[in-house]
Amino acid sequence: MAGSSAVLEDGSVLSRIDLGLLRIERVLALISGLAVFSLMVLAVVSVSGRNAMNTPLPGYVDWIEQIMPLIAFMGISYTQRDGGHIRMDILVGRLKGRVLWTAEFITTLVALILILLLIWGSWAHFDRSFDWNAPLWSRDSTIDIALPLWPAKLLAPVAFSILSLRLVVQLVGYAKGIIGGGEPAGVPLNRSVAEQAAEEAAHVSGADT
Amino acid sequence: DEWSVSVWGKPRVFTSHIEKLNEILTEKTNGEFTLNISYGGLSSNRENLDGISIGAFEMAQFCAGYHRDKNPTLTVLELPFIGVNTLEEEVAVSNAVYATDAAKEDLGRWNAMLLMPSPMPQYNIVGTGEPADSLEKFEGMRVRATGGIGQAFQTVGAVPTSVTATEAYNAMESGVVDTVAFAQHAHFAYRTIDMADWWTANLNPGTVNCPVVVNTDAYDMLSDEHKAALMEAVPMAMDHYLAEYAKILDKWEGILAEKNVQKVTYSEEDLEKFRAAAAAPIRDQWIADMTAQGMPAQELYDTMMEALKASRM
Amino acid sequence: MEPIEIGIIVSLFLLAMVVLGMRVAFAAGVAGLIGLVWIFWNKFGYDPARFGKALTIAVKTAGQVPHGKVSSQALSLIPTFILIGYLAYYAGLTKALFEAAKKWVGWLPGGLAVSTVFATAGFAAVSGASVATSAVFARIAIPEMLKIGYDKRFAAGVVAAGGTLASLIPPSAILVIYAIIVEQDVGKLLLAGFIPGAFSAVIYGALIVGMALALPNFGPPVRGFTWGERFKALPPAFPIFFVVFIIICFIYNPFGGDAWGTPTEGGALGAFVVFLMALVHGMRWPQFKDALMETAKLSAMIFTIIWGVLIYVRFLGFADLPRAFSGWLTSLDQSPMMTLVLILLAYAVLGMFMDAIGMLLLTLPVVYPAVMALNGGEMVSAADSAFGMSGPMCAIWFGILVVKMAEFCLITPPIGLNCFVVAGVRPEVSVQDVFRGVTPFFVADALTIAGLVAFPQIVLWLPSQV
Numbered sequence: 001m002a003g004s005s006a007v008l009e010d011g012s013v014l015s016r017i018d019l020g021l022l023r024i025e026r027v028l029a030l031i032s033g034l035a036v037f038s039l040m041v042l043a044v045v046s047v048s049g050r051n052a053m054n055t056p057l058p059g060y061v062d063w064i065e066q067i068m069p070l071i072a073f074m075g076i077s078y079t080q081r082d083g084g085h086i087r088m089d090i091l092v093g094r095l096k097g098r099v100l101w102t103a104e105f106i107t108t109l110v111a112l113i114l115i116l117l118l119i120w121g122s123w124a125h126f127d128r129s130f131d132w133n134a135p136l137w138s139r140d141s142t143i144d145i146a147l148p149l150w151p152a153k154l155l156a157p158v159a160f161s162i163l164s165l166r167l168v169v170q171l172v173g174y175a176k177g178i179i180g181g182g183e184p185a186g187v188p189l190n191r192s193v194a195e196q197a198a199e200e201a202a203h204v205s206g207a208d209t
Numbered sequence: 210d211e212w213s214v215s216v217w218g219k220p221r222v223f224t225s226h227i228e229k230l231n232e233i234l235t236e237k238t239n240g241e242f243t244l245n246i247s248y249g250g251l252s253s254n255r256e257n258l259d260g261i262s263i264g265a266f267e268m269a270q271f272c273a274g275y276h277r278d279k280n281p282t283l284t285v286l287e288l289p290f291i292g293v294n295t296l297e298e299e300v301a302v303s304n305a306v307y308a309t310d311a312a313k314e315d316l317g318r319w320n321a322m323l324l325m326p327s328p329m330p331q332y333n334i335v336g337t338g339e340p341a342d343s344l345e346k347f348e349g350m351r352v353r354a355t356g357g358i359g360q361a362f363q364t365v366g367a368v369p370t371s372v373t374a375t376e377a378y379n380a381m382e383s384g385v386v387d388t389v390a391f392a393q394h395a396h397f398a399y400r401t402i403d404m405a406d407w408w409t410a411n412l413n414p415g416t417v418n419c420p421v422v423v424n425t426d427a428y429d430m431l432s433d434e435h436k437a438a439l440m441e442a443v444p445m446a447m448d449h450y451l452a453e454y455a456k457i458l459d460k461w462e463g464i465l466a467e468k469n470v471q472k473v474t475y476s477e478e479d480l481e482k483f484r485a486a487a488a489a490p491i492r493d494q495w496i497a498d499m500t501a502q503g504m505p506a507q508e509l510y511d512t513m514m515e516a517l518k519a520s521r522m
Numbered sequence: 523m524e525p526i527e528i529g530i531i532v533s534l535f536l537l538a539m540v541v542l543g544m545r546v547a548f549a550a551g552v553a554g555l556i557g558l559v560w561i562f563w564n565k566f567g568y569d570p571a572r573f574g575k576a577l578t579i580a581v582k583t584a585g586q587v588p589h590g591k592v593s594s595q596a597l598s599l600i601p602t603f604i605l606i607g608y609l610a611y612y613a614g615l616t617k618a619l620f621e622a623a624k625k626w627v628g629w630l631p632g633g634l635a636v637s638t639v640f641a642t643a644g645f646a647a648v649s650g651a652s653v654a655t656s657a658v659f660a661r662i663a664i665p666e667m668l669k670i671g672y673d674k675r676f677a678a679g680v681v682a683a684g685g686t687l688a689s690l691i692p693p694s695a696i697l698v699i700y701a702i703i704v705e706q707d708v709g710k711l712l713l714a715g716f717i718p719g720a721f722s723a724v725i726y727g728a729l730i731v732g733m734a735l736a737l738p739n740f741g742p743p744v745r746g747f748t749w750g751e752r753f754k755a756l757p758p759a760f761p762i763f764f765v766v767f768i769i770i771c772f773i774y775n776p777f778g779g780d781a782w783g784t785p786t787e788g789g790a791l792g793a794f795v796v797f798l799m800a801l802v803h804g805m806r807w808p809q810f811k812d813a814l815m816e817t818a819k820l821s822a823m824i825f826t827i828i829w830g831v832l833i834y835v836r837f838l839g840f841a842d843l844p845r846a847f848s849g850w851l852t853s854l855d856q857s858p859m860m861t862l863v864l865i866l867l868a869y870a871v872l873g874m875f876m877d878a879i880g881m882l883l884l885t886l887p888v889v890y891p892a893v894m895a896l897n898g899g900e901m902v903s904a905a906d907s908a909f910g911m912s913g914p915m916c917a918i919w920f921g922i923l924v925v926k927m928a929e930f931c932l933i934t935p936p937i938g939l940n941c942f943v944v945a946g947v948r949p950e951v952s953v954q955d956v957f958r959g960v961t962p963f964f965v966a967d968a969l970t971i972a973g974l975v976a977f978p979q980i981v982l983w984l985p986s987q988v
C-alpha cells in the first residue's frame with residue numbers, strides 16, 4: 001500500500017536516515033489529509049449552523065484560509081520521497097547508470113538551492129507578521145475575525161526545511177550512485193511510468209465489491 | 210525615475226487618482242519621472258505593504274481593514290458611525306490621521322510613507338425582500354460586512370457572515386446573506402445592485418480606509434525637483450478622483466430609480482439608537498485595546514473628530 | 523536590457539529545464555527566482571555592489587508567494603474534489619454505476635464500451651480528477667469487455683478516454699484551477715462544464731456504436747436483461763445523483779428558489795455525504811487513512827506546482843510579458859477566430875509533452891489576457907465582440923475549450939497520463955496498446971472541440987440561465 005515505493009532499502013546509514021525521515025514525512029502527510037477532511041466538517045458545521053440555527057460559523061472563510069497551508073505544504077517532502085512531484089521524463093527516462101545519477105544529482109541540487117532560498121524568503125514573510133510585543137504576537141491577521149496569520153505563515157519554512165533534508169538525503173544517494181555505479185538506497189528509482197501507475201491503482205483496490 | 214506601482218483589480222475610479230498622478234508627473238517632468246502601474250502583477254492586494262517593505266516596488270495602494278494588525282493606527286478611520294457624510298469629509302479625516310506621528314511611525318515599520326487616501330463613501334447596504342426600515346428588523350438579518358462595520362451590525366442583532374467580495378452576489382442570490390454592505394462602486398462591480406430591493410440611504414455605518422503609500426527610501430532618493438513635482442501633483446489627482454466618484458454617485462441615483470430600488474431613510478431617533486448601541490461601545494473598546502498596545506489611541510480619535518468638525522466649517 | 527527581453531529569455535530557460543526533466547514545480551520556481559533577481563539587478567544598472575540587494579528583494583518577493591497564494595478559499599475545492607473521488611470508490615459507487623449502465627445500454631452495438639463511457643461520465647459527477655477515474659474503471663470495466671471478446675487495445679482505449687470526462691463534468695479540480703488563474707466565478711464555470719461533458723460522452727458513445735456497426739468482430743452487445751433487473755440495478759447508483767443534486771443546488775437551484783449556499787460549501791458537503799456512504803459500505807480506518815494519504819500526496823503535488831508556477835508568474839508581472847504578448851497577438855493580421863484556432867492547436871502540441879495542470883498554469887497568465895483582448899476586452903458587450911459573446915461569457919467559453927484541450931493531452935502520446943495509468947492497472951495491456959486503442963477517440967475529441975467552437979451555445983446556455 002502507501003509504503004510500497006520504489007526506494008531501495010539496504011540497511012546502510014543512508015537508508016536508515018531515509019526511513020527515519022520517512023516516519024516524520026508520513027505523520028506530516030497524514031496531518032495534511034486530515035486537514036482536507038476538516039474542510040468537509042467545517043462546511044457541514046457552517047451550513048447546518050446557518051440553516052438550522054441562523055448562526056453562521058463566524059470567520060468561516062478565515063478558518064479555511066488558515067487550513068489551506070496545512071494541506072498545501074505538509075505533504076511536500078513525503079511526495080518528493082518517492083518522486084511524486086511530476087516532471088517530463090522523455091529524456092531522463094532513457095538515461096541509465098552514472099549518466100542518470102549525474103543528471104538527477106544536478107536537478108536535485110538546483111532544487112535544493114531553490115528551497116534553501118525559499119526558506120529564507122518565506123521565513124522573512126513569517127517574520128514580518130510576527131512581533132513579540134504585539135497581542136498574540138500578531139502583526140498580520142485575517143480579514144474577518146482577525147486570526148493571527150503567523151502560525152500559518154510559519155508552516156512554509158518549516159515544511160521547506162524538512163524538504164531540504166529530504167533533498168540532501170537524495171543528493172547523497174545520487175552521489176553514491178555516481179561513485180559506485182549501482183542502484184543507491186534512499187532515492188526514488190526510475191521506474192517506468194506503467195509501474196508507477198500500477199502502484200497508484202493499488203490504492204483503489206480491494207473495495208470494489 | 211520610473212516607479213513601479215502595485216494596485217489590484219481593473220482600472221476604475223478607485224485607482225483614478227493614481228492614473229492621474231502618472232499623467233501629471235509625466236507632463237511636469239517631461240517624462241523623466243513616470244509611474245508604471247501594475248494591476249495585480251506585482252503583488253496580491255493583501256501583501257502590498259510587504260512589497261513596499263521589501264522594496265519590490267515604490268508605490269502601492271491597500272486597505273487598512275485587510276490586515277488590522279499591520280496598520281493598527283489606520284483602523285481608527287474604520288470605526289463605525291464616525292459621522293462622515295461626504296467624500297470631502299472622508300479626505301479631511303484621512304489626511305488628519307495620516308499626518309499624526311503615531312500613523313507615520315506605524316507605517317514607518319513597513320518603510321512606507323502615506324501619500325494620499327482613496328476616499329470611499331459609506332458602506333450602506335443593499336438588501337433583498339422586506340426592507341429593514343427600523344432597527345428591530347435587523348434582528349437575525351444576515352449581512353455581509355467585515356471588520357468594524359460587521360461588529361456594529363452585530364450589536365443590533367444582525368448576523369455578520371464571511372463571504373468574499375467575489376462570492377457576494379452568489380451568496381445573496383443563494384440567501385447565504387440577506388444584505389451586503391459595500392461602497393456604491395463595489396455594488397456595481399460585484400453586481401449586488403442587480404439583486405437589490407432596497408438600499409439604506411442614510412444609515413452611513415462606516416467605511417474602509419485605503420491609502421496610497423510610497424517606499425520611504427525611494428522617496429528620499431528622488432531629486433528635490435521630482436519630490437516637489439510629486440507633492441504638487443497629489444492635490445490635483447485628488448480633485449480628479451472626487452470628480453470621477455461624483456459621476457458614480459450620479460449614476461447610482463439613476464440606477465436606483467431605474468431598478469425601482471426602495472431608498473430606506475432612518476429617523477434621527479433610530480440612528481441615535483443605533484449609534485448608542487454600536488458606535489460608543491466599539492469605539493471605547495478600540496481605544497482601550499490600542500492604548501494597551503502603547504498607542505495614543507484617544508489622541509488619534511480626537512484628531513479625527515476635530516478634523517471632521519473643521520471640515521464642516 | 524528591456525524587462526520584456528528578460529521575460530522571454532527566462533521563459534525559454536524554463537522550457538529547457540522542463541524538457542531536461544527538472545520537476546515542473548521546481549523548474550518554474552527557479553526560473554521565477556532567477557528572473558526576479560535579473561529584473562531587480564537590471565533596475566540597479568548591474569552594479570556589482572547592489573547584487574546582494576537585488577537578490578534579497580527577489581528572494582523575499584518569491585518567499586511571499588507560497589503562503590500568500592495557497593491560502594485561498596477557492597483553492598480549497600481542489601483537495602475536496604480529490605478526496606471525493608477516493609471516497610466514492612470506497613462507497614461502492616463505481617461498481618454500481620457500471621452495473622446499471624450495462625443493464626440499460628448494453629444492448630446497443632458495442633454496448634459494453636458504451637456502458638463504460640456512460641459509467642465514467644456518471645462517476646465524473648463525483649470525481650474531480652481524470653487520472654483517478656481511469657484507474658478505477660480499468661479495474662472494473664476492462665475484464666468484462668475482454669471476457670466477451672473485445673479487442674484489448676480498444677477496451678483499454680475506452681477507459682483511458684472515458685476518464686477524461688471527469689474534468690469537464692463538475693466537480694473538476696482543473697476547472698477550479700482555471701477559474702482561479704483567470705479570476706472568474708467558480709460556480710458558473712463548473713456549471714458550464716456539464717453540457718459539454720455530456721456532449722463529449724454522447725460523441726464518444728456515437729463513435730463506438732458507429733465502429734461496432736462498421737467493423738466485424740467488434741464486441742457483441744450484451745442482451746437479455748429483464749426490465750426487473752434493469753430497475754433493480756438503479757438504486758445502488760442513486761447516491762451519485764443525490765451527490766450531484768447537492769452540488770448543483772449549492773451552485774444554482776434548479777427549482778428557481780435560492781441556491782443553498784456557495785460552491786465551496788457544496789463541494790465540501792458532497793464529499794461529506796460520500797464519506798458517510800463509504801462508512802456505511804464498510805470503509806474503516808485503514809482504507810480511510812489510505813484515502814487521506816493519497817489525497818495529501820496529490821494535493822501536495824498540485825499545490826507545489828501552483829506556488830512554483832506563481833513565483834514565475836510574479837516575475838512575468840514584473841517583466842510585463844502578458845501585456846506585451848496580448849498586444850502582439852491582437853496586432854496579427856488575421857481574423858481573431860483564426861488566431862484562436864491556432865492557439866488551440868498550439869495547446870494540442872504542447873499537451874503531447876506536458877501534464878494538464880502544469881500546462882494551464884504555465885500558459886494561461888499569458889494566453890488568457892490575449893484571448894480576452896482578441897474578443898474585444900474583458901468588459902466587451904456581445905454586440906461589439908469578435909466571437910459574438912460578452913467578456914465574461916468568453917472567459918467561460920475559452921475555459922471549457924482549454925480544459926477540453928488539457929483533457930485531450932491526457933490521451934495523446936508520448937506523455938498521455940491516462941493511458942499510462944490504464945496500462946499500469948492491467949498487466950495484459952502495454953502502453954502502446956492503449957495508445958493504439960485510444961486513437962479513434964482523437965477523432966471524437968476533434969469533433970467535440972469543433973462543435974464547441976462552432977456552437978458556443980453548448981457551453982454558454984446553462985451558465986447564462988443563472
Ligand code: NA
Nearest residue numbers: 646688691693
Ligand atoms: Na468531475
Ligand code: NA
Nearest residue numbers: 873874931937
Ligand atoms: Na499527452
